[in-house]
Structures are given as C-alpha cells and as structure tokens.
Amino acid sequence: MQLIIHRGTKEIGGTCVEVSAGDTRIILDFGMPLGNGLGGEFNEKVIEDESVDELINKKILYPIKGLYKDTPPQINAILISHSHKDHYGFLKYAHPDIPIYMSAGARRLIDVLNIFIKKEGRITLPEAVKIVRDQVPFDMGGLRITPYLVDHSAFDAMSFHVVEKTSGKNIFYTGDFRAAGWKEKLFKRFVTKPPKGVDCLLMEGTMLEREAGKYPTxxxxxxxxxxxxxxxxxxxxxxxxxxxxxxxxxxxxxxxxxxxxxxxxxxxxxxxxxxxxxxxxxxxxxxxxxxxxxxxxxxxxxxxxxxxxxxxxxxxxxxxxxxxxxxxxxxxxxxxxxxxxxxxxxxxxxxxxxxxxxxxxxxxxxxxxxxxxxxxxxxxxxxxxxxxxxxxxVHTSGHATVEALKTFANALNPKVLVPIHTFKKDKYPDLFNNVKILNDGEEFEII
Ligand SMILES: [Zn+2]
Ligand SMILES: [Zn+2]
Missing domain, CATH: 3.40.50.10710 (Metallo-hydrolase/oxidoreductase)
Structure with a gap:
C-alpha cells in the first residue's frame, strides 16, 4: 500500500492524496489551493483557459495517470471529505467516468453554491455521485473504506479510514476537523473508541500556526x-x-x-x-x-x-x-x-x-x-x-486546537503520523509521536 500527497505537506488548502494498493487507486480530496505560492490568493480565473498539461507543467495540477479528462480513466474513485473548495475545487479536471464519493450534505452544498457563484468557479457534479454515510463501510477494489462524520465548520464533513483488504494495512485521513463545535460529541465518541491498529495517520494541522483565540468553542x-x-x-x-x-x-x-x-x-x-x-x-x-x-x-x-x-x-x-x-x-x-x-x-x-x-x-x-x-x-x-x-x-475556528490534535493522535496511536493541511509540518515532531514528514509528490510505502 502506497500513498503520495500531491499537495498538502507544506500548505493549508488544495489537498490531494493518492492511495494505491495492488490494482486499486483512489484519490482523497481534489482541492483547489488557497494561495498562489507567491503570497497572494489563488485566482481560478487566471487558469480558466489552460489545459491540464499546461497546469501540470506549472505544478498547479499533478502528474497522476488516468485521473484527467483527456486520458482513459485509471482511478477507481475520488473521495471528497467536505464541501470546502480547498478539498474539492479541482474536481472539474477529473475524468467524468471516475466515481465521486461524498456525504449527502457535501453534495447538496456544492450543488446549491453553483446557483450563486461565477461560471469559472462552478463544479457541476454528476448525477451519479455516490453518497457515503457515517461509519458505513464500502468496498472499492482491493480497499475497504469507512467514513467517519466529524465536527468541522463545513456541514457533514468526513474523515476516511482506508484499509487494504488482503494485508490489513491502513491509512486514516482526518480531512479538516475540530473538537469544539456543536458536534463535539463526535470527537469524544471517536477518541473514546478509535479504530485500532492504524498504520498511517494523515492529520491536519491548520492551528499549529494560528492562535486559538478568545473563544475556544x-x-x-x-x-x-x-x-x-x-x-x-x-x-x-x-x-x-x-x-x-x-x-x-x-x-x-x-x-x-x-x-x-x-x-x-x-x-x-x-x-x-x-x-x-x-x-x-x-x-x-x-x-x-x-x-x-x-x-x-x-x-x-x-x-x-x-x-x-x-x-x-x-x-x-x-x-x-x-x-x-x-x-x-x-x-x-x-x-x-x-x-x-x-x-x-x-x-x-x-x-x-x-x-x-x-x-x-x-x-x-x-x-x-x-x-x-x-x-x-x-x-x-x-x-x-x-x-x-x-x-x-467573535469567532471560533473550524479546526482542531493543538490540544485536541494531541488527544486525537494519542487516541489513534498510529505507527506513523504524517503532517497534512498545515504550514508548520516542522512543528509536528515536537508535539506528536512517530512523525514522518513527507514532501509533495513523494511516494511513501505503508509498512
Ligand atoms: Zn481545508
Ligand atoms: Zn475545511
């Protein structure tokens, strides 16, 4: 079982992870970056007329075989964790025959947004989007995937536990989450009874660079x-x-x-x-x-x-x-x-x-x-x-505080913890155990 974080090891936003096991390949999130790499905001209007090849050359898209429109599809599924654009905003580049999985709430929010935003920002989802449910596992080729509903500022957000069926090797991808919203019970439920034997935890770390602020919950x-x-x-x-x-x-x-x-x-x-x-x-x-x-x-x-x-x-x-x-x-x-x-x-x-x-x-x-x-x-x-x-x-963040991240990491106790969705990957080893820092595009074998 291998994973490649195509984007997300050194920034918040634009998350894209490729997981493969045997013949099965899936993508976890296909987000649009928030920044343009030069300190400004990412502007999707600028890339509107560019081809996939041009975007790969510019390192805006990634060289993932069989993902894009103009090639025969070789990806089994794209799983979207939640309805924030930094997690789904590049879906329009994917081959339309690749099945997309997300929660019912995420689907409805992405659809309704299309009514109100400019043409270049619209993501038209196919009718056949597959709806995932909290803790209802499903099989995808050689993988078994279990979604977990999480507390986040996006409604109906999910984490994904991806297990290779033959070997039992597995990855837990948090997506974005927190422990202090109206769904805080989900966090408590999860850390009390987490999945056992996690080999690799991909954990977001948005708050490692932000102040928790005056209003914790x-x-x-x-x-x-x-x-x-x-x-x-x-x-x-x-x-x-x-x-x-x-x-x-x-x-x-x-x-x-x-x-x-x-x-x-x-x-x-x-x-x-x-x-x-x-x-x-x-x-x-x-x-x-x-x-x-x-x-x-x-x-x-x-x-x-x-x-x-x-x-x-x-x-x-x-x-x-x-x-x-x-x-x-x-x-x-x-x-x-x-x-x-x-x-x-x-x-x-x-x-x-x-x-x-x-x-x-x-x-x-x-x-x-x-x-x-x-x-x-x-x-x-x-x-x-x-x-x-x-x-x-007056605000509280949609993301887990450092304290909550520690509780989460301790509960899962993974063999390897990989930073994702963070600008501060270098801080992880001081805060958590078994940290493995990856770079964007680097292949990592789950052992
Ligand atoms: Zn995000
Ligand atoms: Zn989010």
Missing part, C-alpha cells in the same frame, strides 16, 4: 453573542459570517432566540439552509417564526440573490421568500431587535437600512481574512468606518 461564541444582543441599544446588530458555516448560523439563531431578537438571513443563506434541510435536522429555516429574509434592491436590478434563485431549481422557494421578507425600510418599524447576518456583497443593500450608525458589527470569521490586502477586506472596513460601526471579533 462554539458555546463561547454563543455566550458572547447573547451578551452583545442583550447589551445593545441599537435596533440592528450585524454579524459577518460565511453563509455555508451552518454551525455558526445555528449559534446566531440560538443567540437571537435567547434574546428575543429576529434573525435576519439573506436569500442565499435561506437557499443553503433549505438545501440541507431534513425532517430530523434542527437547522433554522426561513419559515421559522423568528427568522426573516433580507430582500433589497441592488444597483436598480432588484435583489441579485432572488434573481439567481429565480433562474434555478430553487425557484419553488420564491413564495416563502416573499412571505418571510424584510426590506431595508421595514427595520425602523420592527418591535424587536434584529441580528442581520451579512457578507461583503450585501453592503450596497445594507446601506439602505435607516439609522444604523453606531451599531455593533460582529466579525465572525478567521481574522486573517480581514487583515489581507484584498478588495473584500477594504470594502468591509470602509463600511465599518463609514457608519461608525462598533467592530468586535
């Missing part, structure tokens, strides 16, 4: 949000967050409920939440009593998100969107306070809300995004200063 974020909403005299409080971070939206919903505040989402979030709705889930929905959808006129074109929904299979949501809507000029008449979840692209419409000067603005994403010299960061900061908003950073 999602519960801490909730507690602070309740304080903020109780203390404010303003009608509107803003919270800037990712529309796909379902745990965080749940946190904001809980905080709003506890303080008799209306939760205001936007049509994009309403659509995302609807896409992952199941009869059993307790994920907030736009038709819930204390939820409204912010609908506004952008640049004289109507609501840009509603327009996109109107052109999609989610058109059926339009009547409910209309029933749940709140427009900027409705805010002064509200009896309750409002917590408005927002993104930078909504600023031109948010500016139409009367009397927001001096309101609280909670920034609820990794602080690093704000510190970047990007158009998004500038637009956000201009908005904050123009309206004199009271900015506060």
């Amino acid at each position: 999602e519960q801490d974020v909730l507690d602070r949000m309740i304080e903020i909403l109780r203390a404010t005299d303003h009608k509107v409080t803003f919270a800037c967050c990712s529309g796909q971070n379902i745990d965080r939206i749940v946190t904001f919903y809980k905080a709003a409920r506890r303080t008799k505040t209306l939760l205001i989402i936007d049509p994009y979030m309403a659509c995302v939440l609807n896409a992952i709705k199941t009869s059993r889930s307790r994920i907030p929905q736009m038709d819930w009593n204390s939820v409204r959808v912010f609908i506004a006129n952008y640049y004289g074109k109507g609501d840009i998100y509603v327009n996109k929904i109107n052109d999609s299979a989610f058109r059926r949501l339009l009547p409910q969107l209309a029933r749940s809507k709140i427009k900027p000029l409705n805010f002064p008449k509200l009896d309750l306070k409002a917590l408005v979840l927002m993104r930078g692209s909504m600023i031109p419409a948010l500016e139409k809300i009367p009397g927001m000067k001096g309101s609280k603005m909670v920034y609820s994403q990794w602080r690093g995004y704000l510190e970047k010299d990007s158009a998004d960061a500038r637009r956000f900061k201009d908005f904050v200063s123009k309206y004199d908003l009271d900015l506060e950073h």
Whole structure:
C-alpha cells in the first residue's frame, strides 16, 4: 500500500492524496489551493483557459495517470471529505467516468453554491455521485473504506479510514476537523473508541500556526453573542459570517432566540439552509417564526440573490421568500431587535437600512481574512468606518486546537503520523509521536 500527497505537506488548502494498493487507486480530496505560492490568493480565473498539461507543467495540477479528462480513466474513485473548495475545487479536471464519493450534505452544498457563484468557479457534479454515510463501510477494489462524520465548520464533513483488504494495512485521513463545535460529541465518541491498529495517520494541522483565540468553542461564541444582543441599544446588530458555516448560523439563531431578537438571513443563506434541510435536522429555516429574509434592491436590478434563485431549481422557494421578507425600510418599524447576518456583497443593500450608525458589527470569521490586502477586506472596513460601526471579533475556528490534535493522535496511536493541511509540518515532531514528514509528490510505502 502506497500513498503520495500531491499537495498538502507544506500548505493549508488544495489537498490531494493518492492511495494505491495492488490494482486499486483512489484519490482523497481534489482541492483547489488557497494561495498562489507567491503570497497572494489563488485566482481560478487566471487558469480558466489552460489545459491540464499546461497546469501540470506549472505544478498547479499533478502528474497522476488516468485521473484527467483527456486520458482513459485509471482511478477507481475520488473521495471528497467536505464541501470546502480547498478539498474539492479541482474536481472539474477529473475524468467524468471516475466515481465521486461524498456525504449527502457535501453534495447538496456544492450543488446549491453553483446557483450563486461565477461560471469559472462552478463544479457541476454528476448525477451519479455516490453518497457515503457515517461509519458505513464500502468496498472499492482491493480497499475497504469507512467514513467517519466529524465536527468541522463545513456541514457533514468526513474523515476516511482506508484499509487494504488482503494485508490489513491502513491509512486514516482526518480531512479538516475540530473538537469544539456543536458536534463535539463526535470527537469524544471517536477518541473514546478509535479504530485500532492504524498504520498511517494523515492529520491536519491548520492551528499549529494560528492562535486559538478568545473563544475556544462554539458555546463561547454563543455566550458572547447573547451578551452583545442583550447589551445593545441599537435596533440592528450585524454579524459577518460565511453563509455555508451552518454551525455558526445555528449559534446566531440560538443567540437571537435567547434574546428575543429576529434573525435576519439573506436569500442565499435561506437557499443553503433549505438545501440541507431534513425532517430530523434542527437547522433554522426561513419559515421559522423568528427568522426573516433580507430582500433589497441592488444597483436598480432588484435583489441579485432572488434573481439567481429565480433562474434555478430553487425557484419553488420564491413564495416563502416573499412571505418571510424584510426590506431595508421595514427595520425602523420592527418591535424587536434584529441580528442581520451579512457578507461583503450585501453592503450596497445594507446601506439602505435607516439609522444604523453606531451599531455593533460582529466579525465572525478567521481574522486573517480581514487583515489581507484584498478588495473584500477594504470594502468591509470602509463600511465599518463609514457608519461608525462598533467592530468586535467573535469567532471560533473550524479546526482542531493543538490540544485536541494531541488527544486525537494519542487516541489513534498510529505507527506513523504524517503532517497534512498545515504550514508548520516542522512543528509536528515536537508535539506528536512517530512523525514522518513527507514532501509533495513523494511516494511513501505503508509498512
Ligand atoms: Zn481545508
Ligand atoms: Zn475545511
């Protein structure tokens, strides 16, 4: 059994791992890099017209035989751990006949995102994507694969345990995970009863270079949000967050409920939440009593998100969107306070809300995004200063802290631990046992 980490030994994002055993070859994640290798952001528009060969020459793609569109397929499957682009964003280069495996939640989130993003960023998944379930093993040639549902800022994220059936040799790939979200039970369950005899653990290490921050858990974020909403005299409080971070939206919903505040989402979030709705889930929905959808006129074109929904299979949501809507000029008449979840692209419409000067603005994403010299960061900061908003950073990471990583590594006690999804592989030997540092593209035999 061999593995090659094509990308991920020295960076966060763009993860791609090839595992082979006998005639069976699979790919774990096929992500788009986050950085361009020169300190800037990776720009997919720049590579839009380039061929696979050109991209391999530029070391953006990897020389993996039988993976790409223009050659006969020789890969048994591509397994996607979760719906973050740094784990699935290169799927469009794969041969369409190669089966893709992912969780139901990941599939729905990738599909719904296509409605809202620019053409070059869309990943159209084939109808035949195979859905994996927590702890339901499946066979793939000479391999047996068991997915494990994990706590992460992406909904329905999975780790994968890949076992060679004849020899029992095996690899555990964590994907991205944490121990401090609303699904923390999954982490506890896992470390109490981990798979035994793991030969090689590929473990993410995002947090090895980041501060754990003021709010260690999602519960801490909730507690602070309740304080903020109780203390404010303003009608509107803003919270800037990712529309796909379902745990965080749940946190904001809980905080709003506890303080008799209306939760205001936007049509994009309403659509995302609807896409992952199941009869059993307790994920907030736009038709819930204390939820409204912010609908506004952008640049004289109507609501840009509603327009996109109107052109999609989610058109059926339009009547409910209309029933749940709140427009900027409705805010002064509200009896309750409002917590408005927002993104930078909504600023031109948010500016139409009367009397927001001096309101609280909670920034609820990794602080690093704000510190970047990007158009998004500038637009956000201009908005904050123009309206004199009271900015506060309230966030907890989607990734395991160093403490949680230690607990995890000790529980699995692998023969070899290989760093992945980290900028700090050199720190691993100080923190964990049996570390083997690999380089991108290096073949490693599991013994
Ligand atoms: Zn990631
Ligand atoms: Zn992730």
